[in-house]
Amino acid sequence: MLVLALDSSATASVALGQWTADGVRLLGQCKTSDTRSHAEVMAPYVQQTLEQAQLTAKDLDAVLVGRGPGPFTGLRAGIMTARVLSFAHHIPCYGLMSLYTIAESAYEHAQEHQNQRFLVATDARRREVYSAEFELTEHGYQLCTEPAVGSASNLKDLPVYGAGAGLYSNVLNAVADFTHVQPEAYGLLHAAWRLGQKNLKTETSALYLRESDAKVPQSMVTAGTA
Template sequence: MLLLCLDSSAVASAALVSGAGEVLGSFTSPDTRSHAEVLAPAVQRLLTDRGLAATDLDGVLVGTGPGPFTGLRAGIVTARALAFAWDVPLHGLMSLEALAQDADRAARGAGHPEFLVLTDARRREVYWARFATGQDGPRLVGGPGVAAAEQLPALPAYGRGAGLYADRLARPVREFGEAQPTASSLGLAAVRRLDRGEALGADTTPLYLRESDAKVPGARKRALA
C-alpha cells in the first residue's frame, strides 16, 4: 500500500507513506500564508523524486483538522481534487492523530496512561484532543474541542498549543512545545489504524471548530423610508 498524505491544519505538509510504516518522502513548509500555492508542486516533486506516478498510489489521505478556516481548506481541496483526477480512494483523518502518533512513545515511556495534544486555535485558545496510550498506538478518548488552556484537565500536554500556553497548563511537556501535525505522522497514524484492523474513513469534512470571520453581507438597508 502507498498513500499520498496531506495536512494543512497548521503547517503545509505532504508525504508518501507505505503500508509498512515507512516515510518514503516528505515536504513541510512553515509558511502559513501559502498553503494553496505550495502543496500541488510539493506533491509533484515527491512523486518525481521517487520515480512514481499517480497510478502507483493506493489512496490519498488528508488531515481534516481542527484548524483555521483558510489553511485547512487548502489541504482538503487539494486532496479531493487529486483523488478525483487520479481516480483513487480519498480518506480523511483528524489532524490531531498525527500529534498523538508523535507523542505516544514519549508518553508511554514516561508512564502516562493518558495525555493531551494541543495546537494553536488563536484568540488565546487551543484545539485539543485526549488520547490513551497503548502498545498498538494511541486511541482517542476525548475531543476534539476548542478551549482556553486553563480549562483542560491536568494531564501531560504535548504540541505547539502546550508550548504557547505552558504557563496556563498543569503539565506541559516542554520538549514537545513546538510539535505540530505533519502529513508524515498522519500517514503513520493511518497505518497503525490499519494494523489494528480499523478501516480508514472516507469523510473529509473539515473540522473548523470556529466559523470563518468572513461573512456573506446581508441586504443593503434603505437610506430613506
C-alpha cells in the same frame, strides 16, 4: 500500498509512504514551517514529493488527508488538493483528524513516563487551542474525546503535547521537547497505518469547530431577501 498524505491544518506538508506489514517506509516529503502559505504550496509539494520517489499520481493506491481542526483557508487547501487527486485518478481518499499526528509523535514518551492519559494541542489563534485527549493502549493509543476548541486554561490537568502547549506553558502541563510539534503529513501516514486501512473513513469534511471570521455584510443579506 502507496499512500500520499497531505496535511494543512497548521503548517503545510505532503508525504509519500509505502505501507507494509511492519510499518511505513517514507519515500518522499515536502513541508514548510509557514502557517499562511498553504494554497500556494500544496499542489507543488505533491508534485515534488512524487518526483522524489520517481513516481506519478497514477502509481498511488490511496490519498490520505488531515481533516483538522484548523483555520478555514489553510485547511481547505489540503482537503481540496486531496479530493482532486482522488477524483482525477480514481483512488480512495481517506480523512483523519490531524491531532492524531501529534499523538503518534508523543505516545512512546507517554509510555515511558507513564502518562496513561494525555492531551495534544495546537494553536487555534484568538488565544485559544485545538485539543483532544488520548489514552495509551496495548498497541499504542486511542482517542478519548472529540477535538475541541477553547481557552488553554479550561483544559484538564494532564500532560500536554504539541505547539499549543508551548504557547500556553504558563497554564498548561506542557511536555518539554514537544512544544514545537505540529500536525504533519508524515505523522498522518503513521497514525493511519496504526489504525489500519479497514478502520479508516472516506469522510474528508473539514473540522473547523467554530464559525468563520468572514461575515456577509448585512446590506447584502437584506438585498438578497428583497
